[in-house]
Amino acid sequence: MLLQRLFLGAWLLLALVMIGVGLDYQAPFSYEPVGPRSFPLLMLGLLCAGLLYLLINPTPIHRDEHEPELDQHGLRKVVLCIALLLAFALLFEPLGFIPASTLVGACLARLYEGQWRPSLIAGLGLALGLYLLFDKLLDVPLPLGILSVLGG
Amino acid sequence: MDTLNFLAQGFGVALTPTNLLIALIGTLIGTVVGLLPGLGPINGVAILIPVAFALGLPPETALILLAAVYLGCEYGGRISSILLNIPGEAATLMTCLDGYPMARQGLAGVALSLSAWSSFIGALIATCGMVLFAPLLASWAIAFGPAEYFVLMVLATVALAGMAGDKPMKTLVATLLGLFLSCVGIDANSGVYRFTFDSIHVTDGIQFVVLVLGLFSVSEILLLLEKTHHGQQMVQATGRMLFNFNEARKVFWVNLRCGLGGFFIGVLPGAGATLASALAYMTEKKLAGAEGKFGKGDLRGLAAPETAIGASCCGAMVPMLTLGVPGSGTTAVMIGALSLYNITPGPLLFQNQPTLVWGLIASLFIANLMLLVLNVPMIKIFTRILTVPNWVLVPLIAIITSIGVYAIHATTFDLILMVVIGVVGYLMRKMDFPLSPLLLGFILGGHMEQNLRRALSISNGELSILWNSGIAQGTWALVLVMLALPLIRIWRRRLVSNRAEGLVVD
Structure with a gap:
């Protein structure tokens, strides 16, 4: 309340x-x-x-029985997640889409209880796959960033 | 007869190879998006808008894509409800009640196909209703002037709160916030920059894709963080996949009743699929009486909400196309998409853009048929997608959402704004504020202000123009009814609880 x-x-x-x-x-x-x-x-x-x-007169908040009360640990995870999303927003252009989403994707996967190695693979796979899908197939231009030296 | 002519013309548009392909892709994407936890029709439609734009799709094709995704989402939502007992989105909550018990009894395949059938009938009834009523409503709405439009939009916003049930005040506050946010940016009439704080990035207002994806995707990502695994075992769909004739006959009248009911609820502004499915379930439960096994795997308990959802989705497109007033959060996003194409939905749409309107209506028929046919052979693949763990799903949602936002203006600012809006949306959800009304307010705000100012320009500032005509007076009366609804509900609840107390005392 x-x-x-x-x-x-x-x-x-x-x-x-x-x-x-x-x-x-x-x-x-x-x-x-x-x-x-x-x-x-x-x-x-x-x-x-x-x-x-x-x-x-505030109305009481209904809570799902699935949702546990937010504790210290949970709160830290939420803050961390927001920080990661902000970092993604800031790195998106300067670093380029593929490196930024590999990095942030892997960290997000870790935050949601993935193991290190599968998280990294998931991050890289998603970054590459989505780049090909959107930039090449669907004509949504995405920044190459530091990879532009490779002459994409 | 005109209607039939136009409908034939619409089928001509919908049956072109490109549009057929787009409808197929849309239904597939929609089903996947709908069955994944954390993604609903609102996100799915919003992410696809920039894609449709980038691909240079003509407006009618883009609208067909978005509508197909919308329908597909509602179809996909029930797969996780039936197999996992977790609603893929809010509207399918009622499907869990009888769908999951059926799956536990080894009838998962039957439950899935029967719900697909129900949804199909519901959508079919609603689409027919649309063919009959939409042109009528449109021709009637042409008589609306700016003043009447303004009052209609007041009605739409108030109806949100009136229909909201348990928290009318929070709904109203959320709507008002949306209405205010629509004012940000340059004022088209006077050239004054409003609430931009000298930032060039918001001079043309907050991009609605940014708002939608922030509110619904980012906040959902944060909410997923708290939801630990439910430990719910997925029921394997084995055995008989198709329902039989006897089962279909048993629920036929339920389908008809709930289809009609769902359509009318869908047409009402603000009351979407969630309310329709809940009402349908409750009504059928009451009608079945003691002989029903509702909650333990009754066929009617499964068919009722699914028919209503299918019907209300299509019904929600009626006010969107005829009045420019969205009937649900997702149709609000579709209005936003149309405005990107410089098309303002409203009564004139039927005159000026007949191919668009009738093409959309015809492709609704086709998309529904596709979904029904796809349902049975694809179910194995769809259930496989359900097993994707959160740690893959969340990065996927985060990255796709960012692409969607970046695709509009290609600025870092929009990405940051999306995260900020997402955090605010998360806090609002934690505080039990509904977010769809905020979105509806945001979409309606611009038109509402323009019509108000236009009306008062006509009357040279006389406020009485707002209630002088008969249409306006009738609409104001409805506004009053909507405002009174929550009060009546509170009063009745008090009466009931008083009586209960009285019984205890006796």
Whole structure:
């Protein structure tokens, strides 16, 4: 309940900041009665009202019986996973698609309880296979990155 | 008679070799995506949009691909429900209840083929309903002006909350967030940059593929991390693969009833396959009474939700095509895809793009037939895919999702934005907020604002234009009904619990 209130509070704060930002939007020339700021402000206002209502009487969170409570260990894994995904996003262009996805793919596989060797093979296999499928077959251009010296 | 002419024309489009091939590929991809845990129709459709674009597919072919994937996903979702007792996605939860017990009794093959048959009938009924009602609705909707459109979209967003059942407020808040996010980017009317914080990457708004894949794929990856293996043994599909005539006859009336019901629920904005399957199951359970073995492997308990799912999927395309208002999360993504092609779904679509609309409808018939035929011979391969472990599946989802996002603008920014949105989506799911309404709000937001501003420009700022016409008044009345629904539900629950307490006191 406390966590939910914190989450809602942060969300409300953000929405209020957005209202502050949105108040400044004025059209330099206007041909219509409704300017650019009314609609977003209306939505934000309603959003704030809804969030306030939830802050005062939050609804209980339903949980699957399959899902265990998130503990220290689980939390660390979630943070690690987010870090890996961010790293993938940042490495995607500079390192190139194949090296980046081999690296991150193998690490992700490890995080989801694969063994080292199969994880590496899975990472490399996925990287190569998906590169061929998307770049060569489906015409979705993917960055070569450091491999471009090989003259792909 | 016009309708039949158009339908014939549509079959002409759908039966071209390319479109047939695309429909086949789409149904196959869809089935695989649907049966994998963690990937649903929303992700599947969203990832394929950039691919369809990159391949330079014409809009009708792209739409056929996406629709085939959508149908395939709903088909695939039930394979894991029946064999593993794990719903491949939320809508097939009800299929587990009787499908898994049937599989345990050695009737896995029968359960699979019978559910495919039910789904097929449901989809067939709904597609026929679509042929009958969609042109009618479209010709009626042409009378809508901007004011009426605005009210209709208010209705669609409110209906989400009204239908949501247990958490209307959270649904409403999620929808409002989506509506707000649609405002990000340059304002087309005045040229003002809104909420971009001077970043050039969001000047044309948040890309909806980024939003969809972040919300649904990335958050799913994070959720998969917590789900340890269920230790559920997969039931092998052996023995008789096909249901017999007697079994089909037993569920025939169930199929008809649930098909019609599912279609109408699918047409309602916001109430998708999940609600349809739950309602169908509950109704049939009540109708069967004491003689039913519901929950222990009753054929009707399997047929009812599957028929409803099949029907509601096709039904959801009716408001999408005729009004431009999505009936479900997946159709919202399809509207987004159409807008990439500069096609705005709405009543005029039937006049301006008849090949697109009728080609889509005709290919729905064909895709459903393909799925039914494919089901039996392919089932061995599909069950093999189910055994793919998480440590291969998750990198696969992560990499494909990133490719999908990268394919739109080829920027690192979009990839990072996707991860950030994914983390927010994960937190929201942890806090029990539904995500589909957010997506629907995001898709509806732009049209909603444009229509509001257009309406008020016509009336020169007079607000009364919003409720002056008869159509608008009728729609407002429906809005009020939708707003009242959760209140009525709470009130009734209180009444029931009070009565129960009273009984205890007596």
